[in-house]
Amino acid sequence: MHAMSEWVIITNKGFGSDDWIGRSVIEPADVLSGKVGEEQLKKAQLKLGNDFQVETLKSFLPYLSAISIDFPSEKDGRGFSLARRLRQLGYLGVLRATGHVMIDQYRHATQSGFNQIAIPPKLAKRMPEPYWQQQIGSFASSYQEKLQPGSTTLYSSKNNILIEEAKKHSKFKPS
Template sequence: MPLLKNNVLVPDTWISVEADGELPPTGDVIVPFARLLKEWGELSARKSRLGLRLSNTDKPEALGTFLPGLSLIVLPFPAFNDGRAYSIARALREMGYRGELRATGNVLPDQLQFMLQVGFDAFEIGDRFPLETWAKASRQMSLAYQRGLFRRGAEAEIWTERHTDAEPWLEQPHAG
């Protein structure tokens, strides 16, 4: 499946391994959360990078001790109206996770800005929409009402942009 990072299609070099699948001797691997819990010692001793596939029902708080050892976390969007991955992504960034956050599943161009604002930086996009549609979606909004604290780009908040050259606003008594 095509992988979009910084508006460019890049090859996905990660190997996804199921809960009971055999680990390859080398290479970066993505494992489900249950396997991470069960085999943390073996997985963390590997010389390659470790990624995690988290389901929408897993709690991000349970990853606290594992976060420093993870280079990638994959979060699913099983349906366009299932927003649990947004909440999980934001929670992970607030917990201090700075590795790659990848969105997979029903990822749509019109939701790209929201995904970037909560911390996603890679997207498994499929071939449903051409790359030009994704590039356009990434440029459509350069300002956001909510703070996009985790975006690695030039996005700014509207309040900040409006007040860069303004004098500080002093509290005025309420007329009325």
């Protein structure tokens, strides 16, 4: 049993408790206007819509420790692009997909840079933890195998950063 929250949290370990309970939520306008100081940025959660221009936050990214991106519908994947762009801009904190993220989108979410998925309890009842665990397990083993030194598979889950490292350790040289 997990702590009750507005959200059911999913990580690479399965369902977990929401460690963001009690964090203040800030909006991008507050950050960009300078209303929020550096210490507040570190302790708060920045909430982004899936249509936000993340480039405007570039100078604030080193101070942010938690960003959530809204997924209002499972058919709207713009949040994946935002996550990928935030990682490309250098964001290193926790990135959470919040809303209607489906089990079959888990791999894409992690490849885009998300550390966590937060779904409503009603959605978690339709897609309980064993289903998520199956998806997580099938991804984790193949992903880990592909990152082992000497692997002949060049694969990356985060912005192609690991491909060069895999090439260095691989005996396989693509033509």
